[in-house]
Amino acid sequence: MGVLSRMTTLVKVKVNKLLGAAEDPRETLDYSYERQLQMLQDVKRGVVEVATSKRRLELQKAKLQENADRLGEQAKQAVAAGRDDLARTALERKGLLVQQMGDLDTQTQTLDQEQAKLEQAETRLRMKIEAFRTRKEVVKAQYSAAEAQVRIGEAVTGLSEEMADVGMALDRATDKTEAMQARAGAIDEMIAQGALDDFTSGGKDSIDRELGQIQIKESVDTELAALKAQVGAPTEPKPLTEGQPS
Amino acid sequence: MIVRIATEGQYRIDSAFLDRLNAIDNQLVATIGQGDHERFHNQLHELVAMVREHGTVVPPDELVESDLIVPPPDTTLAEAAELFADQGLIPG
Numbered sequence: 001m002g003v004l005s006r007m008t009t010l011v012k013v014k015v016n017k018l019l020g021a022a023e024d025p026r027e028t029l030d031y032s033y034e035r036q037l038q039m040l041q042d043v044k045r046g047v048v049e050v051a052t053s054k055r056r057l058e059l060q061k062a063k064l065q066e067n068a069d070r071l072g073e074q075a076k077q078a079v080a081a082g083r084d085d086l087a088r089t090a091l092e093r094k095g096l097l098v099q100q101m102g103d104l105d106t107q108t109q110t111l112d113q114e115q116a117k118l119e120q121a122e123t124r125l126r127m128k129i130e131a132f133r134t135r136k137e138v139v140k141a142q143y144s145a146a147e148a149q150v151r152i153g154e155a156v157t158g159l160s161e162e163m164a165d166v167g168m169a170l171d172r173a174t175d176k177t178e179a180m181q182a183r184a185g186a187i188d189e190m191i192a193q194g195a196l197d198d199f200t201s202g203g204k205d206s207i208d209r210e211l212g213q214i215q216i217k218e219s220v221d222t223e224l225a226a227l228k229a230q231v232g233a234p235t236e237p238k239p240l241t242e243g244q245p246s
Numbered sequence: 247m248i249v250r251i252a253t254e255g256q257y258r259i260d261s262a263f264l265d266r267l268n269a270i271d272n273q274l275v276a277t278i279g280q281g282d283h284e285r286f287h288n289q290l291h292e293l294v295a296m297v298r299e300h301g302t303v304v305p306p307d308e309l310v311e312s313d314l315i316v317p318p319p320d321t322t323l324a325e326a327a328e329l330f331a332d333q334g335l336i337p338g
Contacts, residue, residue: 002271002272002275002278003271003274003278003317003326003329004267004268004271006329007252007315007316007317008312008313008315010315010329011250121253123306124255124306127306127307128306128307128309130307131306131307131308131309135309154309154310154311156309158308158311159309161311165250165252168252168318169252169253172253172320
């Protein structure tokens with residue numbers, strides 16, 4: 001067998017390392033129990049780490065969403081003002097942000113899966129350790145060193161294999177988390193350096209300024225009409241609300 | 247026999263499936279040689295699915311050694327190729 005036999009051998013090598021050199025197997029049992037608890041702590045820490053990374057991605061997504069909403073609002077204002085060109089620019093920027101958000105969603109899902117996997121691994125390992133502890137106490141009480149070795153041999157191997165496997169799951173989750181933290185860091189940096197800000201509030205400089213100018217022009221027109229009405233230069237009849245001077 | 251899906255857990259499966267697992271495994275080796283990522287992904291998925299489908303999960307409080315270990319379901323072709331790169335790992 002190809003992949004299967006190689007994978008099996010790889011894990012067995014790790015198991016043998018975990019087992020180490022056995023002296024009095026009953027002492028080894030206590031020692032390995034400490035390592036098991038340590039492993040359990042490592043997995044718990046791994047779960048927390050993945051959850052923290054996920055939270056960070058979610059916060060980033062919220063930030064991007066906020067910017068996208070603002071661009072959508074700006075596009076609406078631009079259309080109302082008859083400036084389709086401005087609306088197009090705003091929507092294009094929004095489109096890029098939406099793409100980035102989709103990316104973040106995919107990453108969050110991956111971390112979700114990793115977290116679930118580690119949580120299951122933790123439960124499994126905890127139950128196996130508990131089962132092992134019970135057997136260990138029984139064997140220590142009832143058997144001599146040599147007999148204990150025989151009696152609990154497979155349990156030790158079985159548990160060590162579980163630990164090797166959990167260690168592998170933990171390594172893989174850590175690798176994935178680190179890769180995503182690096183990407184999240186890159187986005188944070190973009191935001192901090194204003195690259196993304198430029199995207200949106202750079203939008204503020206261009207889109208918002210132009211929208212602002214349109215609004216000023218409209219209010220100037222209104223005020224001008226009102227002034228004309230005051231000085232008695234009759235223009236076309238206007239509704240009362242618009243004619244009221246402030 | 248006991249088969250472990252790495253990073254996922256152990257299953258007890260009828261030894262009669264060994265031939266079928268072997269057949270997919272042989273295909274996997276060929277695929278790794280060809281460097282076909284998509285086919286690798288599909289075949290590994292097939293292997294994992296067969297164990298999940300026909301095996302029963304070993305209870306968490308049972309401590310047994312596996313006869314066979316399937317690579318983690320999210321293994322990439324590059325990672326699988328690494329298994330072959332280290333000649334020291336070939337058994338026998």
